[in-house]
Amino acid sequence: MSDLTDFTLAEARDAVAGKKISAKELTQGFVTAMEGARALNIFVTETPDIALKMAEASDARIAAGTARPLEGLPLGIKDLYCTKGVRTTAGSKILENYVPQYESTVSQNLWDNGAVMLGKLNLDEFAMGSSNETSAYGPCISPWRAKDSKTALVPGGSSGGSSAAVAARLCLGATATDTGGSIRTPAAVTGTVGIKPTYGRCSRWGIVAFASSLDQAGPIAKTVRDTAILLKAMASIDDKDSTSVDLPVPDYEAGIEGGVKGLRIGIPKEYRVEGTDPEIAAVWEKGAEWLKAQGAEIVEVSLPHTKYALPTYYIVAPAECSSNLARYDGVRFGHRAADPKDLIDLYERSRAEGFGAEVRRRILIGTYVLSAGYYDAYYLRAQKLRTLIKRDFEEAYKKCDMLLTPATPSPAFAIGEKIADPVTMYLYDVFTVTVNLAGLPALVVPAGLNTAGLPLGLQLIGKAFDEATLFRAGRALEIAADLKAKPQNWWSQ
Amino acid sequence: MAIQSEERINGARKSKLIQGSTGAWEVVIGLEVHCQVLSKAKLFSGASTEFGADPNSQVSFVDAAMPGMLPVINKFCVEQAVRTGLGLKAEINLTSVFDRKNYFYADLPAGYQISQFKNPIVGEGEVLVDLPGGEVARVGIERLHLEQDAGKSIHDQSPDSSFVDLNRAGIALMEIVSRPDMRSSEEAAAYLKKLRAIVRYLGTCDGNMEEGSMRADVNVSVRKPGDPLNTRCEIKNMNSMRFIVQAIEYEARRQIDVLESGGRIKQETLLFDTKLGETRPMRSKEEAHDYRYFPDPDLLPLSFEQAWVDEIAASLPELPDAKKDRFTAMGLSTYDALVLVAEKETADYFEVMLAEGVDAKAAANWLNNEYFGRLNKAGLALSEGPVSAHANSEIVKMVGENIISSKGAKDVLDILWAEGGAPRSIVESRGLKQVTDTSAIEKAVDAVIAANPDKVEAAKAKPTLAGWFVGQVMKATGGKANPATVNALVKARLGIAEEG
Numbered sequence: 001m002s003d004l005t006d007f008t009l010a011e012a013r014d015a016v017a018g019k020k021i022s023a024k025e026l027t028q029g030f031v032t033a034m035e036g037a038r039a040l041n042i043f044v045t046e047t048p049d050i051a052l053k054m055a056e057a058s059d060a061r062i063a064a065g066t067a068r069p070l071e072g073l074p075l076g077i078k079d080l081y082c083t084k085g086v087r088t089t090a091g092s093k094i095l096e097n098y099v100p101q102y103e104s105t106v107s108q109n110l111w112d113n114g115a116v117m118l119g120k121l122n123l124d125e126f127a128m129g130s131s132n133e134t135s136a137y138g139p140c141i142s143p144w145r146a147k148d149s150k151t152a153l154v155p156g157g158s159s160g161g162s163s164a165a166v167a168a169r170l171c172l173g174a175t176a177t178d179t180g181g182s183i184r185t186p187a188a189v190t191g192t193v194g195i196k197p198t199y200g201r202c203s204r205w206g207i208v209a210f211a212s213s214l215d216q217a218g219p220i221a222k223t224v225r226d227t228a229i230l231l232k233a234m235a236s237i238d239d240k241d242s243t244s245v246d247l248p249v250p251d252y253e254a255g256i257e258g259g260v261k262g263l264r265i266g267i268p269k270e271y272r273v274e275g276t277d278p279e280i281a282a283v284w285e286k287g288a289e290w291l292k293a294q295g296a297e298i299v300e301v302s303l304p305h306t307k308y309a310l311p312t313y314y315i316v317a318p319a320e321c322s323s324n325l326a327r328y329d330g331v332r333f334g335h336r337a338a339d340p341k342d343l344i345d346l347y348e349r350s351r352a353e354g355f356g357a358e359v360r361r362r363i364l365i366g367t368y369v370l371s372a373g374y375y376d377a378y379y380l381r382a383q384k385l386r387t388l389i390k391r392d393f394e395e396a397y398k399k400c401d402m403l404l405t406p407a408t409p410s411p412a413f414a415i416g417e418k419i420a421d422p423v424t425m426y427l428y429d430v431f432t433v434t435v436n437l438a439g440l441p442a443l444v445v446p447a448g449l450n451t452a453g454l455p456l457g458l459q460l461i462g463k464a465f466d467e468a469t470l471f472r473a474g475r476a477l478e479i480a481a482d483l484k485a486k487p488q489n490w491w492s493q
Numbered sequence: 494m495a496i497q498s499e500e501r502i503n504g505a506r507k508s509k510l511i512q513g514s515t516g517a518w519e520v521v522i523g524l525e526v527h528c529q530v531l532s533k534a535k536l537f538s539g540a541s542t543e544f545g546a547d548p549n550s551q552v553s554f555v556d557a558a559m560p561g562m563l564p565v566i567n568k569f570c571v572e573q574a575v576r577t578g579l580g581l582k583a584e585i586n587l588t589s590v591f592d593r594k595n596y597f598y599a600d601l602p603a604g605y606q607i608s609q610f611k612n613p614i615v616g617e618g619e620v621l622v623d624l625p626g627g628e629v630a631r632v633g634i635e636r637l638h639l640e641q642d643a644g645k646s647i648h649d650q651s652p653d654s655s656f657v658d659l660n661r662a663g664i665a666l667m668e669i670v671s672r673p674d675m676r677s678s679e680e681a682a683a684y685l686k687k688l689r690a691i692v693r694y695l696g697t698c699d700g701n702m703e704e705g706s707m708r709a710d711v712n713v714s715v716r717k718p719g720d721p722l723n724t725r726c727e728i729k730n731m732n733s734m735r736f737i738v739q740a741i742e743y744e745a746r747r748q749i750d751v752l753e754s755g756g757r758i759k760q761e762t763l764l765f766d767t768k769l770g771e772t773r774p775m776r777s778k779e780e781a782h783d784y785r786y787f788p789d790p791d792l793l794p795l796s797f798e799q800a801w802v803d804e805i806a807a808s809l810p811e812l813p814d815a816k817k818d819r820f821t822a823m824g825l826s827t828y829d830a831l832v833l834v835a836e837k838e839t840a841d842y843f844e845v846m847l848a849e850g851v852d853a854k855a856a857a858n859w860l861n862n863e864y865f866g867r868l869n870k871a872g873l874a875l876s877e878g879p880v881s882a883h884a885n886s887e888i889v890k891m892v893g894e895n896i897i898s899s900k901g902a903k904d905v906l907d908i909l910w911a912e913g914g915a916p917r918s919i920v921e922s923r924g925l926k927q928v929t930d931t932s933a934i935e936k937a938v939d940a941v942i943a944a945n946p947d948k949v950e951a952a953k954a955k956p957t958l959a960g961w962f963v964g965q966v967m968k969a970t971g972g973k974a975n976p977a978t979v980n981a982l983v984k985a986r987l988g989i990a991e992e993g
Contacts, residue, residue: 082561090560102554104561206561213790241563242792320790323593326604327558331657343655347597370595370785379787 004029009073009172009226010253016062016072023062023072027055027116030074034118034170036492040141042164044079045087046119054116061114070233071114076165076174079120080127081107081217082206086117090208091125091135091158094328094335094354104206105241106175106217106234113233118171121161125356126325127177127210130185130428132160133419134358142190142412143168143487146452153412153454156186162220163190167487173221173230177207179214180313181432184444187220188407188457191446191483193227193474194220198464199439200245201231203238211320212243214313214436224445224474228252231467250468256475261295263473266400270306273430277410279450284406287447287458290480291404291473299400303392306434308385313433314426315369315382321359322366328354361422390438397463402473406431407444407457435461443470445477449485509677510718513749518715520745521722522681523673526688527666528698529642529706530573536641536665537564537607544704548658556663558602563791566591570665571795572805573697574614574639577667579806580695581634583618588796589638595785600644600657608668610786613638614795620671620691621814622684623831632684633672642666667698673712673722678741682734685709686835690813693837702732711737713744715752723748724758728765728772740765744772816840823853829861838875845882851889859889863906880909887916900972901925928974931982934966937974938982941965949987956989 004026007015015021031048051074058072082088082100089095103111111117122140124132131154132140142155142164155164159176163186166174176183178196187194195218202217209215219230232252238244267288272281288298330336330350337349355363369378396403409430418425435442440461447458458477462470510517535542538555555562578585592610615637622630644662648655669688675681689707692698700707709732714725728744731737743765748758763772788794811819813834820830820843833843846856864885868878888905891897897905897920908919920926928934941962942949952958962983967974 082559088560095560098560100559100561102559102561204561205563208560209791211790240565242565243790319787323595323605323785323787326595326597327560327602329597329599329604331599332557332602333559343599367785370787372783372785375785375787 003169005033005169007172008222009229010223012073012172013070013229016058017067019062023055023058023116024052026072027051027074027118030118030171033168037168037170039491040143040164040168041138042122042140042161042168042170043076043119044089044091044122044135044137044161047086047117048119050086051116051118054111058114058116068112068114069229070110072116073114073172074116074118075110076118076121076162076171077107078123078159078162078175078177080123080177080208081175082208083107083117083120086120088120088208089137090127091123091137092328092354092356092359093136094351095208096136096335098334100206102206105203105236105238106207108206109236110175110230110233115233121159121165121174123161124158124182125359126208126321127158127179127182127215128321128358128362129157130181130425131413131415131418132157132164132186133415134356136356139415140164141415141491143489143491144190144412144454145487145490146454149452152415154189154415156189156408156412158182159186159194159220163187163192163194166190166192166220166222168489168491169486173219173226175217175234176220177210177215177217178432178436179210179216180317180436181429183218183220184407184432184442184457184459185428187444188446188459189412189455191449191455191457191485191487192220192222193224193443193445193478194218195227195231195443195467195470196435196441197231197235197467198245198441199436200243201235201441201465201467203236203241203244205238205240209324211317212324213320214317216436224443224471224478225253225256227443228256228471245465247465252468252471255468256471258472259294260291260473260476263291263296263402263469264400265291265296265298265473266301266396266403267298268301268303268306268396268403268405270303271405271431273409275409276406277450280406280409280411280456283447283456284404284458287404287477290477294476294480296473296476301396301399301403303389303396303434305385305388305392309389309434309437310426310430312382312385312389312437313429314365315378316386316437318362318366319370319379319382320366322363322370325355325359325363330354358422386437389434393438393440393461401469402463402466403461405459405461407459408432411450411452411454411456431459440464441467441470443467443474445474445481446483447477447481448483453485455483455485509679511715511745511749513753515753517718518745518749519676519718520678520741521673521714521716521725522675522678522741523712523725524671524675524681524684525710525712526669526671526685527708527710528577528669528692528700530570530639530665530667531696531698532567532570532573532665534567534569535663536567536570536639538663540663542664544706546660548656549660552659552662556602556659558604564607564789566792566795567665570639571614571797573665574637574667575797575802575805576695576809577669577692577697578615578618578637579802579809580691580697580812581615581618581620581637581669583634583637584616585802586612586614586616587799587802588612588794589614590794591639591789591792592786593789594640596782598643598646599655600646600659600662602644602659602662606641606643607789607792608640609638612794620684620687622680622687624680624683627827630674630680630683632674635670635672637667637669640666640668673714673725678738678745681711681741682738685734685737687813690835690837694810694812694840696810702734705732708732709737711741713741713748714758715745715748723752724760726758726761726763726772728763729775731765736765736767739770740772743770747772813840820853820857825854825857829857832861832865833857836875842875842882846886846889849883849886849890851886852893855893856886856889859885859892859902863903867906867910879913880906884909884916891916891920895927895975896920897925898927898972898974898976901927924973926973928970931978934970934974934978934982937966937969938962938979938986941969942986952987952989959983959987959989962987
């Protein structure tokens with residue numbers, strides 16, 4: 001038997017349920033791997049004691065015959081999810097010592113399904129970033145390296161800790177969140193699978209907010225099947241989130257082998273963006289061929305307002321963030337500046353000291369676009385464009401069942417390469433932000449490696465609440481790509 | 494907006510003009526009234542709203558704006574807002590939107606207040622305000638919207654720090670915005686009083702101004718009659734009728750003085766200093782807030798069905814105007830009816846008496862002329878008064894049944910007020926029963942006539958002197974004789990014809 005950290009979540013589940021391995025053994029294996037991988041800076045907070053205690057409880061349940069669907073399976077939790085009694089930083093200095101007295105609905109759903117918490121995963125500060133470099137706890141490093149290179153690469157962002165942890169086999173799966181691509185970009189550049197569900201599918205309650213109308217929780221895992229299993233456990237209707245949607249959660253796993261025969265796959269012509277890496281363009285074509293070969297029909301579609309998506313996103317998201325982050329004021333919790341001379345001084349210094357450069361930039365942009373005299377020109381127009389972008393998809397779905405697109409314009413880049421130029425970094429979200437603006441689900445699946453040996457991902461965009469069909473098509477791509485490569489362990493001490 | 498509302502005002506209503514050195518000025522007043530919604534739980538959290546609890550003991554994670562917390566609308570508060578809108582004869586908007594009003598303050602945990610900016614739950618309505626002299630002013634309602642209250646900053650507990658109590662944070666408020674339709678401080682006070690009565694009748698706000706569950710921002714401007722509206726100033730956070738009247742009068746005079754000395758009115762926010770009796774600017778212009786309103790993305794637009802509104806409408810209690818009409822139809826004067834409906838307690842008290850079968854007019858006269866006078870004199874509210882509605886009913890009934898005279902009624906009230914007890918047994922035990930036995934009264938009349946032969950002659954010549962005999966007989970019978978009977982007998986014995 002190979003190293004137990006090589007298990008997929010589904011394999012581990014079956015091994016634990018079949019009593020081939022105990023939850024504690026499994027968890028201990030991941031705790032050892034986690035502790036040996038500190039060079040990657042993946043975990044902001046490790047919780048091995050909690051993990052082992054939860055694993056023991058899982059073993060007791062298995063012995064008693066009361067095991068639940070994810071019994072004893074160790075997961076990493078993005079440090080944007082509030083965890084009761086466990087420090088939750090959102091990657092920010094301003095929450096350096098914040099210990100919530102409540103558990104987010106999604107993580108609670110996972111624990112109620114028997115999962116085990118290994119620790120809290122690194123992320124861009126308040127999920128604002130595409131490379132995990134804005135974290136106040138230092139950049140998270142991808143386990144992947146280009147052939148013959150020791151250059152440290154980004155694991156994508158903002159859920160960089162989640163993608164890196166899964167790719168480095170430090171957990172069986174991880175929670176993540178996606179506001180403009182924060183699940184899909186990291187998945188794409190680390191050879192992992194990630195799904196941003198339809199807006200409203202997972203509760204936002206207890207997840208630190210970035211941009212409320214765009215934020216959505218989802219999983220990153222090794223395979224399409226694992227991702228389907230995790231989403232089933234994470235999703236729920238929640239009375240505590242007015243935007244969560246009251247629709248039954250299907251058994252996604254049950255349908256994933258259904259194939260793509262008869263499905264119409266749309267190729268949006270506007271996604272042939274100049275500057276896209278030719279190897280990504282090539283894998284996109286290959287992906288379409290694979291689906292066609294398995295019986296899908298490929299149709300060309302148009303999403304004419306795509307070019308407005310990035311500017312729209314970079315108005316809506318900062319506007320909401322500027323308001324959502326007003327609560328970090330040094331008054332009730334979080335970082336407070338020393339010896340404030342008055343309330344204004346307390347605010348100004350607490351926030352200046354507590355927030356990093358990217359967060360400050362977005363708060364400033366958001367404050368500006370909502371200001372009197374600018375609201376109509378920016379925020380209101382962005383809302384109108386958002387409606388048009390949504391309509392683009394509705395039109396496209398008259399001709400097809402889902403869309404196939406690249407996930408990122410290029411493979412993983414080096415740490416430090418883009419961080420100095422925010423606009424270059426923002427452009428990295430070009431294929432992902434439209435989906436959040438339209439509230440749709442999208443799945444990223446690894447489709448191959450480039451010549452440097454780095455993973456490339458493809459994105460499938462579905463109809464609202466049709467995650468099941470996405471998993472089916474994602475599985476078809478996964479089978480065709482048949483990707484066996486994984487990062488070699490160079491990080492263990 | 495100004496022109497439009499100008500036309501809403503009853504033409505007949507006289508403005509109370511203020512004399513300045515350049516002639517008469519008219520004061521124009523509009524009110525923004527914040528009413529705390531009567532509800533056990535807050536607008537977006539399940540935390541309790543009870544007044545007077547220990548600081549920060551009624552604060553949920555949502556109220557404290559902890560990371561990741563989300564608001565969920567309390568449907569009962571929405572129902573209360575709809576009920577109030579119906580009571581204001583206003584348009585109910587089946588879809589409305591919650592917006593965020595962004596500003597930083599220590600007692601505003603999220604850094605924004607959830608309010609309704611562009612699309613409020615209630616649109617235009619009106620309040621009829623009864624003025625002294627029987628005039629009725631129509632005050633337009635521009636809108637009613639729902640919003641959260643902030644917490645409370647406490648600055649007087651420590652020399653070097655401030656404290657924050659979040660018990661109030663998140664409590665539902667209805668902001669009721671009037672048109673600038675009022676023309677004097679008395680009208681503003683009368684409007685506020687009427688609005689208070691309406692929400693109290695509806696049970697949507699307790700109207701308790703001392704506890705802050707009803708507060709008003711008062712917009713004041715002045716102009717020469719017939720001129721367009723002038724720049725206004727807003728006096729913030731008033732929670733006493735008396736101070737509102739004082740503040741308006743001070744502010745109107747201040748503005749007139751500024752304008753008459755060639756100055757201009759600067760639009761600003763003022764506070765009323767109750768000690769000095771003056772208004773003064775609240776915050777400087779540089780700190781003027783840009784609230785950056787935008788729709789709250791945590792909440793979907795608030796939507797409900799007309800059928801639900803209809804259900805609420807069907808359950809609405811009788812409101813002051815309708816009650817007043819019913820009372821006048823029973824024979825009460827408009828004045829008496831207005832006094833009785835002005836406060837919910839008073840109306841309820843009177844309704845108890847009606848339910849016990851009293852004559853409406855007699856009961857209204859008794860309360861207004863006798864009982865309320867005594868309460869006023871003693872400085873007591875109706876709820877603090879020593880005599881129950883039932884006891885007052887008994888008194889009124891006994892007068893109607895000729896068991897006691899009106900003088901006897903007052904005596905019974907004296908005893909009830911001082912000692913308590915049941916009116917009918919007091920009448921029995923104290924011998925206050927009116928003498929209706931004619932033979933006993935005849936004896937008394939005869940005795941008085943026999944003892945005063947000179948006066949008899951005089952009365953025969955001048956019949957109005959008969960009153961003197963009546964008085965003597967009443968005195969002789971200890972006030973217990975029925976005055977009408979005495980009057981009739983005296984006249985018969987004296988040979989004076991009954992007039993009419």
